Amino acid sequence: DVKVTQSSRYLVKRTGEKVFLECVQDMDHENMFWYRQDPGLGLRLIYFSYDVKMKEKGDIPEGYSVSREKKERFSLILESASTNQTSMYLCASSLTMNTEAFFGQGTRLTVV
Amino acid sequence: TQLLEQSPQFLSIQEGENLTVYCNSSSVFSSLQWYRQEPGEGPVLLVTVVTGGEVKKLKRLTFQFGDARKDSSLHITAAQPGDTGLYLCAGSVIGSQGNLIFGKGTKLSVKP
Numbered sequence: 001d002v003k004v005t006q007s008s009r010y011l012v013k014r015t016g017e018k019v020f021l022e023c024v025q026d027m028d029h030e031n032m033f034w035y036r037q038d039p040g041l042g043l044r045l046i047y048f049s050y051d052v053k054m055k056e057k058g059d060i061p062e063g064y065s066v067s068r069e070k071k072e073r074f075s076l077i078l079e080s081a082s083t084n085q086t087s088m089y090l091c092a093s094s095l096t097m098n099t100e101a102f103f104g105q106g107t108r109l110t111v112v
Numbered sequence: 113t114q115l116l117e118q119s120p121q122f123l124s125i126q127e128g129e130n131l132t133v134y135c136n137s138s139s140v141f142s143s144l145q146w147y148r149q150e151p152g153e154g155p156v157l158l159v160t161v162v163t164g165g166e167v168k169k170l171k172r173l174t175f176q177f178g179d180a181r182k183d184s185s186l187h188i189t190a191a192q193p194g195d196t197g198l199y200l201c202a203g204s205v206i207g208s209q210g211n212l213i214f215g216k217g218t219k220l221s222v223k224p
Contacts, residue, residue, distance in 0.1 A: 004154075033211070042216035043200070058211075090154050098204030098212055100145055103154030 003027070006091050006104035013111050019078040021107050023091030031094045032074035033101065034058075034066065036087040043090065049074055050097060081111045115139055116201055116215035124221040128190055133218040135201035136183045144184045144203040146175055149217070155200055181206070191222045 007022035025032065033048045035058075045058030047066040055066050063085060067075045074093075078085055088108050092101040117136045125131055135144065143162045147155035159168050161177035161184060168175045172195075174187040188195055202214045 006154075009152075040216070043214045045211060048211060092154075094212075098142070098208065098210065100157050100160055101155075101202070101212055102157065103147075106152070106154045108152070 004091055004093055004102050004104040006089075006107050008107050009105060011107060011109045013078075013081050013109065015082060015111060017078075017081045017111075019081050019109070019111075021076040021078075021089055021091075021109070023074045023076070023104055024072050025074075025093040025102070026072065027093065027095075027102070028071065029093035029095055029102075030071075031097055032068065033092040033094070034064075034074065034076045035090045035092065036060070036085075037090055037106075038087050046076065083111050085109065086111045115205070115213045116203065118199075118201060118215035118218050120218060121216070122219050122221075124223065125191055127192055127222055127224050129222075130187070130189050131191055131220070132185055132187045133199055133220070134183065134185050135215055137203075138182065140181050140206045141203035142181075142206040144177055144181075144201055145212075146184070146186055147200040147202065149198040149200060151197070155198075188220075191220075193222050193224050196220060196222050 004025045034046045035043045044060050049055045049068040065077045091104040094101045119134050145160045146158045149155040159175045164179045164181045166177045172189045176185045198217045200217045202212045
């Protein structure tokens with residue numbers, strides 16, 4: 001079974017802090033994704049990566065950056081956390097760009 | 113514009129009832145997936161449908177892909193409290209090299 005693991009289930013950070021969310025997958029998938037999920041807005045794509053060191057902006061990249069130094073690891077960085085970044089963050093991986101996505105358990109981030 | 117419309121948005125039923133939720137689009141999809149997301153967790157893939165008119169069964173869950181591959185439905189027979197969760201459909205538009213598109217989901221609550 002594909003396993004996608006996010007480093008934290010819950011995080012509380014202060015406004016202005018730099019925040020790192022880590023994600024690791026064990027199925028040698030080329031593609032990895034970061035989404036945020038908010039009530040009424042559904043899943044929104046922040047960034048994705050189709051290869052090591054490659055990254056592409058999704059629908060809402062502002063205020064975020066990503067890093068993919070190894071195939072199995074995809075990190076989401078909040079450069080300066082703000083309260084409007086309080087959300088559920090979901091990492092996913094897939095074999096090809098538009099096939100089934102396998103999700104991590106999610107990180108509930110609260111910025112105070 | 114939401115490419116994948118899910119209905120209803122919310123559904124609250126009693127244990128033992130049957131229900132159907134829908135996923136509709138004006139676009140043609142090469143495949144469609146259904147996911148279930150329990151509170152505080154990441155989405156989990158239930159099924160992928162690929163062929164127009166295809167029907168797949170997963171215990172008490174029946175998934176159907178429309179003949180024109182523009183819509184899909186999920187029918188649950190004799191719902192149980194364990195079916196409670198957010199049901200998401202997702203797919204890739206035919207001919208597109210883009211990412212998966214997600215609907216906003218149907219939030220199902222099954223009361224004992």
